[in-house]
Amino acid sequence: MDIKALLAKMTLEEKLAQMSQFNANCLVPDSEGGVTGPAKTLELTEEEISATGSTLNFVGAAEMKRVQDTHLKSDRLQIPLIFMQDVIHGYRTIYPIPLAMGATFDTELMRDCAEMAAKESAAAGVQVTFSPMVDLVRDARWGRCMESTGEDVYLNGLMAKAQIEGYQGDFTKKHNIAACVKHFACYGAAESGRDYNLVDMSNHTLREYYLPAFRTSVDAGVEMLMTSFNTLGGVPSSGNKWLVQDILREEWGFDKIVISDYNAFREMKTHGFCKDNYECAERAFAAGTDIEMMSNCYIKFGKQLLEEGKVTMEQIDESVLRILALKDKLGLFDNPYACADTEEEKRLFLSEEHRALCRTAAEKSAVLLKNDGALPFSEDIRRVAVIGPYADIGMIGFWSCMGREEEAVSVLAGIKAALPAAEVRYAAGCDGALLARTDTELLDEALELAKWADAVVLCLGEGRNMSGEGNSRADISLSDAQCELIRGVSRINARSVVTLFSGRPLALGNIIDDCHAVIEMWQPGTEGGSALANLILARCDFEARLPMSFPYHVGQAPIYYNRFRTGRPKKNDTKAGAYISQYLDYPNAPLFPFGYGLSYADFEVAPPKVSSPLMHRGETVTVSAEVKNIGERDGSTLVQLYIRDMVASVVRPVKELRGFARVSLKAGESKTVEFTLDEEALKFYNINEEFVAESGEFSVFVGLSSAVDECVQFTLE
Ligand code: BGC
Numbered sequence: 149m150d151i152k153a154l155l156a157k158m159t160l161e162e163k164l165a166q167m168s169q170f171n172a173n174c175l176v177p178d179s180e181g182g183v184t185g186p187a188k189t190l191e192l193t194e195e196e197i198s199a200t201g202s203t204l205n206f207v208g209a210a211e212m213k214r215v216q217d218t219h220l221k222s223d224r225l226q227i228p229l230i231f232m233q234d235v236i237h238g239y240r241t242i243y244p245i246p247l248a249m250g251a252t253f254d255t256e257l258m259r260d261c262a263e264m265a266a267k268e269s270a271a272a273g274v275q276v277t278f279s280p281m282v283d284l285v286r287d288a289r290w291g292r293c294m295e296s297t298g299e300d301v302y303l304n305g306l307m308a309k310a311q312i313e314g315y316q317g318d319f320t321k322k323h324n325i326a327a328c329v330k331h332f333a334c335y336g337a338a339e340s341g342r343d344y345n346l347v348d349m350s351n352h353t354l355r356e357y358y359l360p361a362f363r364t365s366v367d368a369g370v371e372m373l374m375t376s377f378n379t380l381g382g383v384p385s386s387g388n389k390w391l392v393q394d395i396l397r398e399e400w401g402f403d404k405i406v407i408s409d410y411n412a413f414r415e416m417k418t419h420g421f422c423k424d425n426y427e428c429a430e431r432a433f434a435a436g437t438d439i440e441m442m443s444n445c446y447i448k449f450g451k452q453l454l455e456e457g458k459v460t461m462e463q464i465d466e467s468v469l470r471i472l473a474l475k476d477k478l479g480l481f482d483n484p485y486a487c488a489d490t491e492e493e494k495r496l497f498l499s500e501e502h503r504a505l506c507r508t509a510a511e512k513s514a515v516l517l518k519n520d521g522a523l524p525f526s527e528d529i530r531r532v533a534v535i536g537p538y539a540d541i542g543m544i545g546f547w548s549c550m551g552r553e554e555e556a557v558s559v560l561a562g563i564k565a566a567l568p569a570a571e572v573r574y575a576a577g578c579d580g581a582l583l584a585r586t587d588t589e590l591l592d593e594a595l596e597l598a599k600w601a602d603a604v605v606l607c608l609g610e611g612r613n614m615s616g617e618g619n620s621r622a623d624i625s626l627s628d629a630q631c632e633l634i635r636g637v638s639r640i641n642a643r644s645v646v647t648l649f650s651g652r653p654l655a656l657g658n659i660i661d662d663c664h665a666v667i668e669m670w671q672p673g674t675e676g677g678s679a680l681a682n683l684i685l686a687r688c689d690f691e692a693r694l695p696m697s698f699p700y701h702v703g704q705a706p707i708y709y710n711r712f713r714t715g716r717p718k719k720n721d722t723k724a725g726a727y728i729s730q731y732l733d734y735p736n737a738p739l740f741p742f743g744y745g746l747s748y749a750d751f752e753v754a755p756p757k758v759s760s761p762l763m764h765r766g767e768t769v770t771v772s773a774e775v776k777n778i779g780e781r782d783g784s785t786l787v788q789l790y791i792r793d794m795v796a797s798v799v800r801p802v803k804e805l806r807g808f809a810r811v812s813l814k815a816g817e818s819k820t821v822e823f824t825l826d827e828e829a830l831k832f833y834n835i836n837e838e839f840v841a842e843s844g845e846f847s848v849f850v851g852l853s854s855a856v857d858e859c860v861q862f863t864l865e
Contacts, residue, residue, distance in 0.1 A: 149481040151472040155465060157225060163468045164450040166201035166227070169407070169441045172211065175203055175229070176218045190444045198222035201471055202230040202439065204278075207550065209488035212273025216484050228484035230475055232328070235277035235549050236295060237261070239268035240493075241502040241674050242544045242551035245651060246281065246307075248513035248670035250297030250695030251745070253786055253808055255310040257509055262314025263323075264505055268496050270323040272550070273488030275478050278328045278374060280311040282361035285696060286706035289341025291619030294546060294651030294671065296336060298695025299708040299742055301357050302805045305364035312368045319477060322487050326474060329365040331376030331409060333391055334358045338378055341705060343620045347378045352798060354380075355833040357710075363400055371474060372405045375437060377412050384419050386412045387431030397436060405470045407439040408432065414443040425449060433459040438467035498555060503675055510672035510679030516690035516746040517656075517698070522643050522664035524686035524748060525603045532572045533597040534560045535637065536607035536630075536647075537580030543649045545671025546616025555674060559607050559647065562677025566685060573597055577637075578629035580611050582621070586632045598637045604644035605684065606637060612671070615651025624702050625655040635662045645684060649676075657700030657739055668694075686748055689783045691810070693745040693853070697738035704734060709742040709854035710801040743805070743853035749783025749815070752776045755858040756850040763864050765827055765841075771860070772822045773850040777813035784812040785852060789823045791830065792859075794845040798835050803854055823850070830864060 158166075174187040175197055187197060198219065206212055212231055219229050237243050243261045252258065262279075269277060281295040282304055297307040308329065317324040337358065338345040349358070362373070375385040375392065385391060386408045396402045413432050416422040422431055429445035430453055440446045453459045480486060496502065516523070525532075534540075542556025557565075564572045577594035578584055598604050608630045613619060626634070637644050645665040648654060649672075660666065667690075672679055682688050699707045716728045718736050730736055752775070759770040775787055787810075790803040807823040825848070830841035847859040 149476045151469060151476055154225065154227070154472060155468055158468070160451055160454065161195065162199045162225065163464050164447050165196050165199035166468050166471050167439055167464070168200055168444070168447045169202045169204060169232070169439050170200055171442065172203045172206035172215045175200060176215055191448070192444065196447050199224070200229065201227070202232055204232045204441070206231060206233070206273070209271060209273045209490045209493055212488045213485055220484060227472070228475060228480040230275050230478065230480065231273050232276040232278060233269065233274040233549065234279070234547055235265050235269045235274060236279050236281070236547035237545070238265045238506070238549065238551060238673060239272055239274070240497040240550045241268060241499070241506055242548045242556065243506045243509045243673045244513045245294045245545045245671045246297050247294050247651065247695060248672065249509065250303060250307060251515055251670070251692035252509065252512045253303065253693060254512060255306050257512060258307050258310040259314040260505060261509055262311040263317070264502050266315045266325045267323040268502070270325055270487040271489050271492035271496050273486065274325060275480070275486055276326040276328055276372060277315055278330060279315070280308050280327065280365070281330050282308045282365060283331055283334070283336030284357050284361065285336040286708040287341035288624050288653040288696065288699065289620050289622060289702065289705055290336065290338055291343055291615045291621070291651065292336070292617055293653070293696065294615045299697065300695065300710065300805050301360050303695060304361040308361045308365045309368040312365060312370050316369065316371065326371035326478065328372035328374050328407065329362060329370045330374035332362055332373055332385060332396065333376060334380050335376035335378050341620055343618050344377050347380050349380070351837060352833065355837060359395070366396070366400050366402045370404070372407055373402065374407050374409055375412065377409050377415065379419060384412070384416045384421050386437060387416055387421060387435050389435045392435045392437065403470070405438045405474060406436065408437050408441050411442045413440050413445045426452065429453060430458055433463065438470055498674070506673050507675035507679050510676050511682055511688050513670060513672065513692050514679065514683055514690060515668040515692045515694055517666040517668055517740055518660060518663055519665045519746055523645055523684055525643065525684050527685055529567070529602040530570050531600060531602045532563055532567065532570050533575065533601035533604045534563055534572060534607065535575050535577040535594045535597060535604060535633070537576055537578060538609065538611065538649050539605070539607035540574055542674070543612070543669070543671050543676045544673050545612055546619070546651060548673070551674065553612070557675055557677035559605060559677045559680050562679070562681040563605065565678065566681035573601070577606070577633045582614060582627060584627040584629035586629045591633060591636060594633060595636050595640060598640045598644065601641060602643065604637055604641045606634060606644060606646045607649065608634070608646060609648040609650040609654060622702070624652060626659060631659050634659055638662050638664055647680060653696050653698040655699050655702045657734070660739060689748050689781070690746060691784060691786070693743050693786050694740055695742065697742050698740040700734050700739045704731070704738065707738050710804050712799045713802055737855065741853050741855045743786070743788050744855070747783050747785060748779070749777050749781045749785070749813070750779030751785040751813070751852060752778045753787060753851050753858070756848060756860045758848065758860045758862045761862050763825070763862055765865070768824050768826045769862050770822050770824055771848050771850060772820050774818050774820050775811050775813065776818040777815055780815050782814045784810055787811050787821045788851060788853065788856070790849040790854060790856065791825070792847040792849070793830065793832070793842070794847060796832070796842050796844065800832065803849060805854070827864070
């Protein structure tokens with residue numbers, strides 16, 4: 149399509165409508181005909197509706213076709229709509245939430261899952277997914293931690309790239325869809341972990357931690373970027389010229405589409421940043437947002453702003469060309485339905501192949517936090533009690549698109565299927581509500597069952613809507629009812645495992661000692677129950693490691709491993725002293741640090757060695773360490789490499805992840821792992837915001853979590 153020629157035919161009104169996005173139900177007349185319902189609330193005219201450029205929130209191929217048909221019947225220039233959707237961890241077949249996928253440290257698996265989601269989405273008529281979310285997360289109170297791959301900037305970058313590759317491929321396959329990275333910027337740093345709250349941070353922290361995954365996404369060729377709801381230093385992102393123009397467009401050279409978040413233009417009024425919708429449009433134009441999601445500022449005030457010289461036709465044309473270019477790339481001018489196909493939906497949704505991939509992902513994302521020997525369960529157990537509010541329900545998690553709980557394998561169903569010869573009984577044990585108190589009847593019933601059973605699986609934590617957008621928590625510990633249930637069952641039956649479902653780290657300081665074994669299952673998706681059964685029976689091992697630190701207590705939040713150094717650090721985190729950076733009542737360290745996780749096999753890493761004590765610029769050093777399987781089972785572990793820049797012109801983090809490798813070892817076997825470090829790996833933003841490696845000493849740590857102490861030094865000259 150000659151999009152420039154097409155642009156030349158467009159009226160200003162049509163251009164502004166391309167720059168506007170509304171829910172699908174705004175674009176089809178309801179039974180009364182004409183402009184009614186949500187479109188009326190937005191005061192849209194029939195002309196504006198017919199010329200709209202894109203839509204979101206629709207259900208499947210049939211509806212997509214209906215909406216596209218309705219649109220094309222009235223769109224003067226026959227410009228098809230683009231259909232966008234939040235496909236966050238699967239479309240209908242649901243894989244584990246992104247935070248869980250972070251725990252796999254497996255970029256290939258991440259790519260495969262995203263590609264699976266793209267296949268189902270494309271069949272359902274989706275051409276753009278509002279994913280990946282690459283917001284760095286440090287405060288487990290924030291409900292949207294579940295959408296991130298965690299607290300580490302290096303891992304997040306790798307995972308962002310893998311997702312983009314999985315969705316977009318190279319746009320040569322019919323199921324390739326466009327990705328939209330979000331939320332630019334710093335949404336994950338909402339003060340107090342409360343969603344939509346303000347963000348205020350230094351450029352040092354912004355550059356160091358919050359921007360890199362966006363930069364990686366831009367470099368990986370992401371087609372779209374969404375701005376965030378929050379303010380940053382007093383400016384809402386929808387109107388933040390510095391973020392969008394100076395950093396994203398000019399510094400990084402991003403020339404694709406920028407979209408706002410849902411209704412975020414108009415929220416600039418609520419922020420007290422704009423007086424009215426006219427000013428919202430003015431600020432958003434100045435920032436350079438191309439598409440306004442679910443509000444009407446551009447469409448209503450673009451003309452006036454143009455006449456008053458507050459926006460130029462060149463700027464509007466540039467935005468419209470970006471939008472038309474994506475439509476062209478997606479092939480919509482040739483086929484406005486793209487891949488929407490109800491037959492293909494039936495073939496792909498919940499197919500055995502897709503379920504198998506989700507099962508693998510759920511197995512590889514479950515983190516074994518504690519095991520006093522209660523696990524694994526023997527294949528010979530005959531009486532199993534499955535207890536808890538999340539035992540008999542498919543745990544697909546928030547943002548599970550078209551996923552349905554009833555299509556997912558619950559723990560109860562998974563264990564029954566895995567152990568057909570066993571008797572498997574269920575009890576709720578307690579209410580799942582956040583602040584639930586003990587119900588003695590439910591508790592007694594559960595304790596009876598625990599007495600009867602050879603082994604017990606407790607299914608606790610958070611339900612689907614206890615994390616996700618708008619679902620922040622001030623207290624991230626388990627309810628009294630859940631704690632009492634754990635204590636009761638653990639006392640009665642030593643072969644009991646606490647299985648936690650959650651969209652965030654939970655504070656387990658008050659209960660961990662009472663548990664025999666603890667598994668963090670996150671929200672594992674369609675095949676969660678089968679994966680858990682395979683894990684507890686040791687049909688597969690635990691491979692995942694934490695992508696976010698788990699605190700003892702919520703008061704430690706935000707807590708993360710890669711913090712900047714202080715002048716009065718606490719040594720070893722054990723010895724108390726006066727006037728040092730510490731809490732009086734809790735350790736500084738988390739209960740379970742980033743990178744931590746157990747396996748059935750057991751490993752040891754010898755102190756690392758470096759190929760040379762000197763690294764000249766442009767050269768590399770090799771860091772090696774011997775890893776030994778000291779357990780009785782064969783298995784694999786994740787060996788992690790962290791660096792510390794000992795002295796620099798700005799304070800550097802205590803540790804920074806710079807590499808990881810999965811190592812498989814037979815019982816008793818050893819292997820040497822090697823990592824190569826180059827100058828790039830030592831770079832950071834100095835005080836002048838230049839990305840440089842400064843000469844001087846570096847420590848390198850190699851171990852099995854971010855709490856590793858063993859290190860070796862080299863000097864960059
Ligand atoms: C969320 C975005 C999402 C959008 C569209 C917003 O409320 O913040 O992440 O993509 O809705 O559904």
